[in-house]
Amino acid sequence: MTLQLTHPSRSKxxxxxxxxxxxxxxxxxxxxxxxxxxxxxxxxxxxxxGADKATEEARLAQIVKTTWAPPADLTERVIRSxxxxxxxxxxxxxxxGLFGVATETASLMLPPDSRGPAHTSNDxxxxxxxxNT
Numbered sequence: 366m367t368l369q370l371t372h373p374s375r376s377k378x379x380x381x382x383x384x385x386x387x388x389x390x391x392x393x394x395x396x397x398x399x400x401x402x403x404x405x406x407x408x409x410x411x412x413x414x415g416a417d418k419a420t421e422e423a424r425l426a427q428i429v430k431t432t433w434a435p436p437a438d439l440t441e442r443v444i445r446s447x448x449x450x451x452x453x454x455x456x457x458x459x460x461x462g463l464f465g466v467a468t469e470t471a472s473l474m475l476p477p478d479s480r481g482p483a484h485t486s487n488d489x490x491x492x493x494x495x496x497n498t
Contacts, residue, residue, distance in 0.1 A: 372401050378408055 373381070373391050381391045382405065395401050436442075 372398065372404075375404070375408065378405050381405070382409060 373394060377388075377391060378395075378401065381387045381395070395405055
C-alpha cells in the first residue's frame with residue numbers, strides 16, 4: 366500500500382462521481398482513505414438532494430449575466446451614433462440642395478423655349494406645310 370500525502374480536491378471527487386470510467390488513482394485512494402470516502406459520500410448526498418446542482422445553476426446564471434451584460438458605455442455610444450447619422454443627413458441635404466440651386470438658377474436664366482412642353486401645336490402640321498410647298 367502506498368502512502369499518499371495529498372487528497373483529491375472536491376472538484377476531482379465530483380468528476381470521479383460523474384465519470385463513467387473513474388480514475389483508477391482516485392478509486393484506489395478513496396478505497397484506502399476514510400476521510401475522502403466520507404467526503405465522497407457527502408458529495409453524493411448533495412448531488413441527490415439537488416443542493417449542489419442549484420449552486421451550479423446559480424453560478425452558471427452569474428456567468429451568463431456577466432458575459433452577456435451590455436457594455437457600460439452602450440447608451441453613450443448609441444446617442445453618439447444617432448448624432449453622427451443626423452449630421453451626415455444634414456450635410457447630404459446641403460450638398461443635394463446646392464445641386465438644386467444650380468438647376469433652378471439655370472431655369473431662371475435661360476429664356477423659355479417656344480417648342481417646349483407648353484407648346485400645344487402638332488409638330489406634324491409644320492412638316493406637312495413644308496412638304497406641300
